[in-house]
Amino acid sequence: MKKFEEKTFHSEVIFNGRIINLKVDSVTLPDGKTSKRELITHPGAVAVIAITADNKILFVEQYRKPLEKSLVEIPAGKLEKGEQPELTALRELEEETGYTTDNMRLLTSFYTSPGFADELIYLYITNDLKKLEQAKGLDEDEFVELMELSLEEAEQLVKTQRIHDAKTAYAVLYLKSEGMI
Structure with a gap:
């Protein structure tokens, strides 16, 4: 036992x-x-820390109905049945940002709310981005706005709670602690 x-x-x-x-x-x-x-x-999810050539972090702003407000978040999305997390991460990066990569690595995974849910998020990172020639479409019920922010700008959004979800706050903290940008 x-x-x-x-x-x-x-x-x-x-x-x-x-x-x-x-x-x-x-x-x-x-x-x-x-x-x-x-x-x-929950089937699980992925999130991607995407860093541009000029050391900006890609974020998306989107409305979150349970909160009745918009949040600024790193690109993320739900795993489809049978889909490998790395493929989900690439798909979400392309759909939400218009960028792709051939070089993405898994940083870690974590449970979002283990007191009542089994959702596991796989967190990836890439700093080898390429703009897609033709943007991929978002899900039909998804509306996002792309943002490119410096680490300092992202930290300010954490303080003002425009970044107010665990995966994105974790990403900002990770980048600051590792001195990556």
């Missing part, structure tokens, strides 16, 4: 959606008592 493991004895699917699924698990706790856990399953 794993330390603190909770054994599921009943699982009820509440909702199966296009992006997430919701279920309620009944579990036995390590002390033998029982509880319920509301859980979201």
Whole structure:
């Protein structure tokens, strides 16, 4: 038995959606008592730190309905079924920014909200960008504006909470701590 493991004895699917699924698990706790856990399953996602030749970081601004406001974020998107994360990262980079690369590396991966969701984001980085001759289209329900910012400008947007999501704040912190630009 794993330390603190909770054994599921009943699982009820509440909702199966296009992006997430919701279920309620009944579990036995390590002390033998029982509880319920509301859980979201997610296919996973990618995010890309993209640095231009003149040391600008590519961001996109887009409206986030759960927050009822726009955020400035690094390019990112959901894994499609059976798709490898590196291919998703390249697809999202091309669709959201109009850039591509032949040289991208995985930095790390992290869970976004492990208290209730299993979403795992794979974070990639590239500083070998090429502008696409013909831009790829966004998803039909996606509207973004491309931004190129210096690290200092990005740090200011963190302070003013225009950058206010974990993956993008992590990216800014990573770039600052590594002295990459």
